[in-house]
Amino acid sequence: MSLVKPFDKLPTLNSAAILLVGTDESQQQQLAEAILKEKKIFKINIHVATSLPLPAERDHIRPRIDLIVFMINMQSKHSLRNVEASLSHMDANFFLGKVCFLITGVGRMNHCSVEMNAVRKLGNLYCSPVLFCELESEGIRVATAQRLLRMLQICAGHVPGVSALFFSSLMKSSIDE
Amino acid sequence: MEPLQRVKAASQALGKLAAHSAAAGGSGAASGLGAAAGEKLDLVILLRLREQIKQQLMEYNTTVHAGEESIPDQAIEEKLIEAATEDLEREMEQVKVSFQNKTLVLQRIQLLDALRTKLRHNDGDSKLILETIKHIIMLSTAILESQQQARELEEKLNEIKKRRFALKQAGEHKLLQIHTLKKKQKEELEGMEVGEMLKRICGNLQKETQMTMLIQNIFQSIIIGSKVNWAEDPVLKAIVLQLEKNVTCI
Numbered sequence: 001m002s003l004v005k006p007f008d009k010l011p012t013l014n015s016a017a018i019l020l021v022g023t024d025e026s027q028q029q030q031l032a033e034a035i036l037k038e039k040k041i042f043k044i045n046i047h048v049a050t051s052l053p054l055p056a057e058r059d060h061i062r063p064r065i066d067l068i069v070f071m072i073n074m075q076s077k078h079s080l081r082n083v084e085a086s087l088s089h090m091d092a093n094f095f096l097g098k099v100c101f102l103i104t105g106v107g108r109m110n111h112c113s114v115e116m117n118a119v120r121k122l123g124n125l126y127c128s129p130v131l132f133c134e135l136e137s138e139g140i141r142v143a144t145a146q147r148l149l150r151m152l153q154i155c156a157g158h159v160p161g162v163s164a165l166f167f168s169s170l171m172k173s174s175i176d177e
Numbered sequence: 178m179e180p181l182q183r184v185k186a187a188s189q190a191l192g193k194l195a196a197h198s199a200a201a202g203g204s205g206a207a208s209g210l211g212a213a214a215g216e217k218l219d220l221v222i223l224l225r226l227r228e229q230i231k232q233q234l235m236e237y238n239t240t241v242h243a244g245e246e247s248i249p250d251q252a253i254e255e256k257l258i259e260a261a262t263e264d265l266e267r268e269m270e271q272v273k274v275s276f277q278n279k280t281l282v283l284q285r286i287q288l289l290d291a292l293r294t295k296l297r298h299n300d301g302d303s304k305l306i307l308e309t310i311k312h313i314i315m316l317s318t319a320i321l322e323s324q325q326q327a328r329e330l331e332e333k334l335n336e337i338k339k340r341r342f343a344l345k346q347a348g349e350h351k352l353l354q355i356h357t358l359k360k361k362q363k364e365e366l367e368g369m370e371v372g373e374m375l376k377r378i379c380g381n382l383q384k385e386t387q388m389t390m391l392i393q394n395i396f397q398s399i400i401i402g403s404k405v406n407w408a409e410d411p412v413l414k415a416i417v418l419q420l421e422k423n424v425t426c427i
Contacts, residue, residue: 007240011233014226041225093240157233164236 005091006098009064015043016156017063018148021086022071023050023079027104030135031071034145042158044149052086066156067098069148072119074105074112080119087126097164098155099128102144107134129170185234393420 018035020028025048032046045063054062070086073079083101090099101123105112123130133144155164296303397420400407407413 007237014229157236158229160228160232 006093016066017045019047019065019068034141053089067152069100071102074114097167101130103132106132
């Protein structure tokens with residue numbers, strides 16, 4: 001059981017690694033395929049896990065993880081609890097912009113079992129941006145994939161002058177002002 | 178700083194690898210245009226990689242600096258405490274020294290007081306004490322006198338040394354003067370001698386020329402006086418003509 005640390009390992013040239021944590025594997029597969037289909041100039045490693053901590057046996061072959069996306073399905077409380085449990089197994093340095101919460105299943109708001117307030121509180125508590133998407137719809141899936149790809153680029157340090165710490169601007173909403 | 182060095186080493190190695198792969202890609206292209214375009218692309222790729230590595234290095238730098246940051250307040254406090262400890266130590270030293278001095282003085286006073294009371298008793302011991310004290314005083318005065326005499330003698334010695342030194346210097350100065358004077362004289366003499374020789378030579382030369390002129394004139398007058406027709410005889414003619422040439426014109 002190893003703690004994932006953001007600056008533990010050296011980065012590989014022109015590549016980035018993203019970790020998707022969530023209970024719904026089919027959704028993760030869909031999102032991974034959408035990300036891979038996008039046009040990009042660097043290599044991407046997509047790692048998929050159901051929960052943290054990651055098994056320690058494969059720690060040495062694992063590359064440096066640049067972005068962790070926690071996928072929460074609005075229709076299942078189990079996913080929320082799973083994510084909350086995994087959050088305690090992470091190094092605090094990750095929360096400086098390298099963590100993102102992805103809420104899926106927002107297309108069917110009448111079947112929600114997870115409350116929006118709970119999700120927003122989670123985002124505020126861990127100072128990370130919260131993205132909403134509906135992976136069933138093709139257009140939104142592609143858009144989410146593009147967003148995640150851009151965030152991954154910035155987190156991996158491929159964009160000069162922009163750091164992952166700037167994502168705090170994504171968390172401010174106009175209502176709060 | 179270790180991770181930073183590792184990053185630098187790794188980025189250098191990766192840069193070399195990228196350059197190799199870029200060069201290999203560029204050399205593999207068939208046409209010249211293709212090669213040029215390939216080279217341009219490789220350059221762009223390399224520049225982009227360079228920017229990437231720069232950004233990543235900056236991120237690592239910031240993390241390292243954030244980790245080793247020290248609170249400035251603490252540093253200032255530490256300095257203050259250090260300065261205060263130094264001051265206190267110095268004060269303690271001073272106090273110790275003064276305390277020791279005071280104990281010494283106290284002990285001396287006690288000793289003298291004991292001596293005085295003993296003397297007042299005026300018994301055998303006190304007489305002994307008085308005698309020793311008188312002896313001590315006599316010796317001290319003798320010491321003082323001899324010290325003073327020694328000082329006076331030293332001063333006299335110093336004076337003599339100074340005078341000797343001054344004399345030595347004056348002697349050196351005079352010698353130098355003599356030396357220069359002698360040199361000047363020698364030079365003058367040499368100059369004069371050469372002039373003398375020239376004058377003598379001149380005088381000799383003049384005497385000789387005068388003598389030859391005289392002899393020439395005598396010859397001329399002899400030949401003319403003998404009323405010989407010297408124009409006929411070429412030998413005589415040559416001689417007379419030659420005699421006309423003034424010796425001084427040569």
